[in-house]
Amino acid sequence: MDLLEYIELVFTDYTLRTITLGTAILGAVTGMLGSFAVLRKQSLLGDAISHAALPGIAIAFLITGAKDTNTLLLGALVSGLIGTFWIRGIIKKTHLKSDTALGLILSLFFGFGMLLLTFIQKQPNANQAGLDKYLFGQAATLVESDVWLMTMVTGLCVIVLLLFWKEFKILLFDADYTKTLGFNTKTIDILITSFIVLAIVLGLQTVGVVLMSAMLLAPAAAARQWTNSLAKMVFLAAIFGAFSGVFGTAVSASQNNLSTGPVIVLVAAVFVIISFVFSPSRGLLFKQIRFIKNRRDLELNKTLAFMHQIAETHEDISHPHTIKILNNFQGYTKGTLQKLVDKGFVTLEGNMWSMTKKGYSTAANLYNQQTNDDE
Amino acid sequence: MNSAQIEIQLIASLVAIACAIPGTFLVLRKMAMISDAISHSILPGIVIGFFITHDLNSPLLIVLAALSGILTVVLVEYIQKTGLVKEDTAIGLVFPALFSVGVIMIAKNANDVHLDVDAVLLGELAFAPFDRLIINGMDVGPKSLWIIGVILLITLILLFAFFKELKVSTFDKGLATSLGFSPAIIHYGLMSVSSVTTVGAFDAVGAILVVALMIAPAAAAYLLTTDLKKMLMLSVCFGVFSAILGYWVAHWLDTSIAGSITTTLGLLFLMVYLFAPSKGIIAVMYREKQQRAEVSLITFLLHLQNHNEVEERHVNHLREHINWQKVRATKVLELAKKNNMIHIENDVVSLTEKGETFTSKAIDYIITNKDAQIEDMKDDFFLFRG
Incomplete structure (x- = not known):
């Protein structure tokens, strides 16, 4: 029927x-x-x-x-x-x-x-x-x-x-x-x-x-x-x-x-x-998605903070560094690096990366809640 | 009494004992409703087992049903852990769903299955003696007697072997964990025993009676004692007593044995609920009334202590001042007088020496928040209780 x-x-x-x-x-x-x-x-x-x-x-x-x-x-x-x-x-x-x-x-x-x-x-x-x-x-x-x-x-x-x-x-x-x-x-x-x-x-x-x-x-x-x-x-x-x-x-x-x-x-x-x-707000699926997203954000921020640490030791913050030094760092993946580039925090040149001004100030204020743009 | 009758009573008694033991722990662990959930959700397990073996008494049926009982517990705990709903809602969602699956499976195969939902839920003890277990051509007794006997034996062995662990984990989970017993293993062990008992008993007495036999004797025993061993003994006794009495009631009224055992259990619980010495409803209400009167008395004495003016202590004034009804005021006055705490002269009330000491001590305890000690003090001072 x-x-x-x-x-x-x-x-x-x-x-x-x-x-x-x-x-x-x-x-x-x-x-x-x-x-x-x-x-x-x-x-x-x-x-x-x-x-x-x-x-x-x-x-x-x-x-x-x-x-x-x-x-x-x-x-x-x-x-x-x-x-x-x-x-x-x-x-x-x-x-x-x-x-x-x-x-x-x-x-x-x-x-x-x-x-x-x-x-x-x-x-x-x-x-x-x-x-x-x-x-x-x-x-x-x-x-x-x-x-x-x-x-x-x-x-x-x-x-x-x-x-x-x-x-x-x-x-x-x-x-x-x-x-x-x-x-x-x-x-x-x-x-x-x-x-x-x-x-x-x-x-x-x-x-x-x-x-x-x-x-x-x-x-x-x-x-x-x-x-x-x-x-x-x-x-x-x-x-x-x-x-x-x-x-x-x-x-x-x-x-x-x-x-x-x-x-x-x-x-x-x-x-x-x-x-x-x-x-949307309580469901298991979206909870899991939010969980994964938060974890990614955290990894991104960790990489950024690590880069900031290195950049700090140089007078010129955009001093280029090899990608290699990031390798044994946990939060780093190729994806996160690409994301950082997309956000304009970092520029890539061959095997070298250098921090932009924007990236530097964001990283400096990561943990004092001065920036609100990281969802 | 013919042999069938003896066998029925024996089966009923064994079921009662086998249910009372896990039931006591379920009641103490505040998980009584889990037994209800299990008793319903074993249905799909039974149905699947029946499709495979086409025999209501096969061991595979018991295994599958017990598994679906445990599946219920796991599902309930999973849903609860997501934090989306509370535990009781989780129970209420899981078992009707599983039960529905069972009912639909039966309905879809109704033509070639001799399995009835009523039979599962309600059972029929009267038919139990007709299904004999025959080994090597020799009749060794009804099948259900053997099934429930084996289950009871396992339950008893587990009880004696793990009594200490069960006791500690029931009353103090933290302590049990720190002593190295895994509460999870004990929890699932208890759940498995409950499932197996439910399954073993459903055929003979039906799922609902299983719930009644698990909860009611334990609840009645819990109102009478706070000692775990005594509680176990009492609930076993209650279970067996109602099983046998219930059988004879059913015999006399010509009704369902399961129903009449449950009804006997209900009446037994009602009796205990009403008349238990310290936790029964009558004792509780009497104690509440007594305490109300005695609190009024202390309030009244405090008022007297606070006011030396004659007009504040005049009998008639008291009634309007503390705003009591006439009857209550008279009762409190009489109680105070009987206990030699006040004396009345020309309708003016004043405290005696004893009343002074009592009031001072009472206010001391109230201020220091040691309310419990007031009860002991009352024993020292009161000749008559409120």
Whole structure:
């Protein structure tokens, strides 16, 4: 299927349109909120919460006996919140560290959820089949009302973010200062955490318990590499998230036997890798290029300084010297000499070099920062 | 109890012990989440191994899975070292990606593979006794029992051989390096043991239960003791206890054994979390309340010491001056009176001799910043605590 055909299909086919829209919106909202999770060093909270939501789904089903998405997600939300606050309780009140608390809640809640799920499977209720889709998610089960729910939550989330932008931002970067300014840090904290839980719960149906944490983290971690401004990061993360959703859906739709969740996660991972490598200011590639460039500059300066040392001993600074004396000097290569000539610091004549006035004064001021032209 | 039941309990107990030992060190080294990451990211290793051997119990599977576990650790450390993201983000990025690769590999080959993601993540202990190990036509027991037994044996040998090194490098990395133990070797050794244990156990009990069995007993034990040997013993005991109790709960409710062992572990941790003698939540809250009252008391006594004027020391005035609620003010007054630190005459409060000494000493400690010594002093002076 070629690209145009696919794009046409996205707009005409009900299922494909719903799934594409759903995953795009989901990616956007998780990317937005994920930025906060990443910056608050709560990256793994998403993993813990998504696992902790499982017993809530099971209990909601046990109580209502129906497989209505909204009630199940409500149950997931409640048990996710309980898990989150228990984690905070453990970290605050005992000497167990955050990683232990996260791992504990994650595995214990998930285990309890499994217990309930197997318990439900033994019940004589024909309705129970398909509850385990929440484990790995099934984007194909999205219907239009789910997308509406996601859109509503995303809208609410954007409004709250805009309303409390200042508070969220200041709490993120300087919690103590926020407190001294008189903000109720606890309320702000609970608000942002609740929204993170909400976003995770929304994604359970689509990408499932196990992979939800990556949806939260990957777009934010990718966006972080491109900017140092929170607003830009949140915006970029939303875009990365949305594109992961759209591309992931496209890839999994074009092949047989590919579940959407893992593909979306892998697409998001590709975004992360690209950002890690190619981001101009933080990326590995440009870091390496800068590193090599700095080393070259240093070598150049070392050669220049060495030449300056020799030139100093003569009354006439442009007194010619053989290139040979540079040979056993480490910073010297033919390339650096040529560069020096290009810069007009040195003139070459056969096997001899002599320093120019410009070169002499630059070399004299190399280490006292009088010259600013060497990048 | 038939032999299958005994075998299941035996396997569960061995898994619990094999998990509790590396788990204790992971919790102490603040690397508990690594076990979660490993438990997920062994999936591609298992899948590739399965494609090659078409046997879920082959040793190659364990080797490949352990390798992909170690690959996770290396990747996490590499990403962390670039400084682009924090450690927890690095963990959160690596394992879902590897897990996705595994899931997709399974999905693409679904037709000729009898491997289920659910089976890997959740396991089914009830089926473990049916897969027998047969040597020379003789039935020597379930395969998983042998696998986990060997892993446990190796873990125990390593534990006894390197206990000192593990202990030092866990609590003081600098000292360990200066004594000539390489923290890197111990670190990767521990990671390898964790990976191998996870792989060996996943087949029987599932990846999530492995995480629970590693972290929960160790965390509960950590709330009860600060002695490494006692902590190891306790977490082993907790693990085995919940494994056996969990089995019977599952038997009674007719549910997944892994799920019910985890739930038992959860309840056990909840109990310890609530009722641990000095670090449990109730003890901590009680102590916090006590300290709040006693800090109020010291503030109150200092106020008395600073003011000789009668009107400043009038009972009613105190309430508005220090700005306390009525209940709190009454409580502090009573506490001070019970400890013979004040006496009240015509509604005017003044310090007794004992109160004077206590207050002077307390202010001394506060000024010199030796807050810890106030606790000892309280023992000397207080007849009743706050």
